[in-house]
Amino acid sequence: MSIRKRWIAIIIALLLVGAISLFVASEQANAPASDGGNTEQLEADETQTTETGLDKTKYSIDEPGSLWWIVSRERPLPDGYEPSNLEVPDTQLRLAATAEQMQLRGTVATATEAMFAAAQSDGIELVFGSGYRSESLQAQFYNSYVARDGQEAADRYSAHPGTSEHQTGLAFDVTSLSGACHLEICFEDLPEGQWVQDNAHDYGFIIRYLDGKENITGYQYEPWHLRYVGEELANELHENGQTMEEFFGLTGTAD
Ligand SMILES: [Zn+2]
Known part of the structure; x- marks a missing residue:
């Protein structure tokens, strides 16, 4: 493999890692909104606390x-x-x-x-x-x-x-x-x-x-x-x- 091809392979690998990281991060950012558990917990806390x-x-x-x-x-x-x-x-x-x-x-x-x-x-x-x-x-x-x-x-x-x-x-x-x-x-x-x-x-x-x-x-x-x-x-x-x-x-x- 030439040095040039090796560099291209490294750049593609880095781009892939970057893309996967972004995907995982966006999933995590979405998680609280789609996770009913957290929302229910908040509502339960509200009803357990008086005015x-x-x-x-x-x-x-x-x-x-x-x-x-x-x-x-x-x-x-x-x-x-x-x-x-x-x-x-x-x-x-x-x-x-x-x-x-x-x-x-x-x-x-x-x-x-x-x-x-x-x-x-x-x-x-x-x-x-x-x-x-x-x-x-x-x-x-x-x-x-x-x-x-x-x-x-x-x-x-x-x-x-x-x-x-x-x-x-x-x-x-x-x-x-x-x-x-x-x-x-x-x-x-x-x-x-x-x-x-x-x-x-x-x-x-x-x-x-x-x-x-x-x-x-x-x-x-x-x-x-x-x-x-x-x-x-x-x-x-x-x-x-x-x-x-x-x-x-x-x-x-x-x-
Ligand atoms: Zn008594």
């Missing part, structure tokens, strides 16, 4: 112990679940500090202390009524309610053992110093009840069982039952008046 920028997938609603864990009759706790890191909040307590019910998960106890202190500075004395309940304590309560009111009535306000939000250590019942309207709907009309409705979300708490949402949550209105979900979600739910079930698309899960 205020809250990521609905930030915490699991299924994982035991998660901040947004949803527990209900249809979503029972694992058998014998016990939260870790239980503490007695440094607040006004309804019972002795040694009572099992006077405990909450550590982060929730801290938030409770902050909320009670804020209420106090507004002239409102909140009392910590009942927090963590083990499965066996809930069984004692439930059985006594059934004995008193019958099962149908008891099921409207008390959870079956193993399905109570109190067992998570993330929820508690708030009450007043006088004990008036303790665990009664009239609590909403007391200054304490009003304060909680207006301010609890600022400390990460929601009124878990809202008025008129019994068919969604499975429980009658409980203006005293507060559940810790963190400030972001509490603010969101307070703004739009939704239950956790509605916000996370679990409507229709109740009996």
